[in-house]
Amino acid sequence: MGQLGGLAGAAGSLAGLKNPNDLYVGMLQSRTVADNIIARYKLEERYKQDSMQDTRKAFEKKRRITSGKDGMISIEVDDKDPKVAADIANAHVDELMVLTKTFAITEASQRRLFFEKQLKLAKEELANAELALRKTQENTGMLQLSGQVQGIIASMAQLKGVIASKEVEAASMRTFATGQNPALVRVNEELRSLRGQLEKLQAKQDGKDGGLLTSTGNIPEVGLEYVRKLRDVKYYETVFELLAKQFEMAKIDEAKDTSTIQQLDKAIPADKNSGPKRLMIALAGLAGGLLLGIMMAIFYEKYLPRRNVSVVSK
Numbered sequence: 001m002g003q004l005g006g007l008a009g010a011a012g013s014l015a016g017l018k019n020p021n022d023l024y025v026g027m028l029q030s031r032t033v034a035d036n037i038i039a040r041y042k043l044e045e046r047y048k049q050d051s052m053q054d055t056r057k058a059f060e061k062k063r064r065i066t067s068g069k070d071g072m073i074s075i076e077v078d079d080k081d082p083k084v085a086a087d088i089a090n091a092h093v094d095e096l097m098v099l100t101k102t103f104a105i106t107e108a109s110q111r112r113l114f115f116e117k118q119l120k121l122a123k124e125e126l127a128n129a130e131l132a133l134r135k136t137q138e139n140t141g142m143l144q145l146s147g148q149v150q151g152i153i154a155s156m157a158q159l160k161g162v163i164a165s166k167e168v169e170a171a172s173m174r175t176f177a178t179g180q181n182p183a184l185v186r187v188n189e190e191l192r193s194l195r196g197q198l199e200k201l202q203a204k205q206d207g208k209d210g211g212l213l214t215s216t217g218n219i220p221e222v223g224l225e226y227v228r229k230l231r232d233v234k235y236y237e238t239v240f241e242l243l244a245k246q247f248e249m250a251k252i253d254e255a256k257d258t259s260t261i262q263q264l265d266k267a268i269p270a271d272k273n274s275g276p277k278r279l280m281i282a283l284a285g286l287a288g289g290l291l292l293g294i295m296m297a298i299f300y301e302k303y304l305p306r307r308n309v310s311v312v313s314k
Contacts, residue, residue: 021071025066025073027100028095029097030260031056032095033099034059034060035052036056036095037059037091037092038056038059041084041091056179062075062077062079063078063088063089064077065092072264074265075089075093077267082269082271083269085267085269086268086269086270089267090263090266108250108254111175111250111251111253111254112251114168115168115172115247116247118168122239122243123240125172125236125238125239126233128239129229129232129233129235130233132229132232133226133230133232134161136225136229153227155199156198157231157234157235158238159201161234161238161239161241161242162242163195163236164188164245165242165246167191168193168243169187170187170191173187174229189263
């Protein structure tokens with residue numbers, strides 16, 4: 001028998017449950033967990049079943065998963081081999097750990113998973129932008145941009161990157177927070193301010209390519225292409241750096257989450273059989289036989305006709 005502790009503090013999506021452990025019990029009883037354990041220990045052969053469905057039914061009869069009032073989840077498994085029973089019970093904990101890492105259970109894990117996906121996308125976009133810039137350099141050669149143009153590119157790219165990062169942060173918060181959430185309201189206000197700054201910066205520029213070039217600094221078309229590619233690289237660099245920081249913060253918050261699953265008692269092989277109860281079976285058989293004998297005696301006495309025996313004396 002194994003026990004899990006530290007589950008009662010689940011937050012976020014668990015807040016609506018009367019007992020947060022119910023979610024974990026449901027995950028432990030899921031088909032995914034059952035199939036993985038069946039495959040790991042070859043239970044289809046062990047239980048001598050012909051199909052996976054029959055094996056699942058047999059497996060359900062061999063295990064018991066209960067949630068106590070003390071916040072603990074108990075896992076009991078029956079098997080002819082005590083060591084196998086203990087291993088299967090402990091395997092439930094391993095499978096639950098995998099599931100909780102795969103699925104976002106708490107608010108912190110939801111944010112971590114969201115930023116992880118966004119960071120992966122940003123990394124791919126940055127790699128594509130760097131590749132496009134390198135191809136442009138090979139076609140046009142390295143261009144020497146003025147300090148003013150370089151400053152404009154850096155400022156615009158950084159500001160756009162910060163805006164994109166804030167938009168991702170707001171989107172991640174909407175997965176678990178309402179529109180009235182103070183943190184979400186603050187992020188939305190920051191977004192409005194940043195977008196206003198971007199509009200002012202763009203309004204100050206009156207050249208080509210959205211204001212990146214001044215009207216007096218005319219650059220050939222090949223130069224414009226180079227500037228655009230360089231701007232994209234700077235933009236995705238900023239986005240990637242900011243998302244990486246948010247991802248690391250989400251990982252730290254997830255590690256601090258009090259709903260982390262902990263195994264209190266590791267299952268060990270039982271030192272005596274849990275069944276069958278031979279003494280109880282013997283007593284039940286004796287009582288059943290005695291009762292059956294009494295009933296048969298009553299039946300014969302009441303319903304079967306007696307034989308009349310005639311005695312002739314001489």
